């Protein structure tokens with residue numbers, strides 16, 4: 022429940038702080054994440070969603086359900102509303118002056134926009150990784166990963182240490198930085214910085230991870246690492262990833278939503294979208310005829 026989460030968090034509790042430690046014998050497998058809602062309810066049920074910037078309607082009448090513990094890709098040409106749609110899933114768009122929406126979004130069955138829900142708590146439960154990696158420049162690698170937990174009041178040194186290693190392992194970065202945890206976060210390479218941001222997002226054990234073109238600035242090796250980690254974490258987490266790269270959507274998602282000019286044109290299993298789309302616009306886009 023979002024309400025109970027609020028109480029927990031007022032007590033300085035991070036959802037995962039009460040979870041049993043991940044088995045230390047297999048630290049690279051994602052720790053169980055019991056806070057990510059009842060399995061049977063979709064992570065998100067989006068109904069009649071419209072998103073406006075002032076009077077411009079950037080997202081139009083979107084209806085879709087995003088299943089729990091799966092990877093959903095959002096594809097479509099530039100400017101079709103992918104990032105805007107993604108930001109409505111953790112109320113991030115409310116930070117943009119003039120942005121407003123109509124319609125409903127249920128997260129694990131609860132209205133995300135119900136009166137009284139604190140959007141900052143929603144953003145804690147629904148983590149986000151951006152196109153451009155943004156480690157905190159004055160912080161070390163370790164501080165970057167742990168900043169969210171510390172802000173939530175976690176002081177237990179062994180828990181912090183454990184979460185640091187788990188998060189970096191899940192982000193496929195541990196081996197590369199374990200001897201440099203006290204170096205500046207921005208001393209890492211671009212690909213490492215993006216994985217650091219993923220580790221930072223995972224450290225607070227969000228229920229859901231939103232990724233907005235997380236690989237667009239990465240080389241193919243770093244991209245492959247991020248894709249591998251998406252594959253790993255979906256065992257326990259729900260991932261929604263916006264990507265420009267259709268091969269990436271095909272490789273790492275279970276379901277794909279194709280947006281065009283603010284509308285959800287088609288949403289189905291990834292295989293169906295790429296092999297057997299029902300809408301001519303989807304067919305044209307996935308076969309590279311526009312976009």
Ligand SMILES: Nc1ncnc2c1ncn2[C@@H]1O[C@H](COP(=O)(O)OP(=O)(O)O)[C@@H](O)[C@H]1O
Nearest residue numbers: 074079097098099100101102103104105106117
């Ligand atoms: N902050 C903003 N203010 C006004 N219009 C915006 C803003 N962000 C995006 N838009 C507009 O909303 C539409 C969708 O943009 P966006 O969601 O960024 O598309 P995508 O991520 O698919 O490239 C575009 O027409 C864009 O110009």
Ligand SMILES: [Mg+2]
Nearest residue numbers: 103104105233
């Ligand atoms: Mg975008």
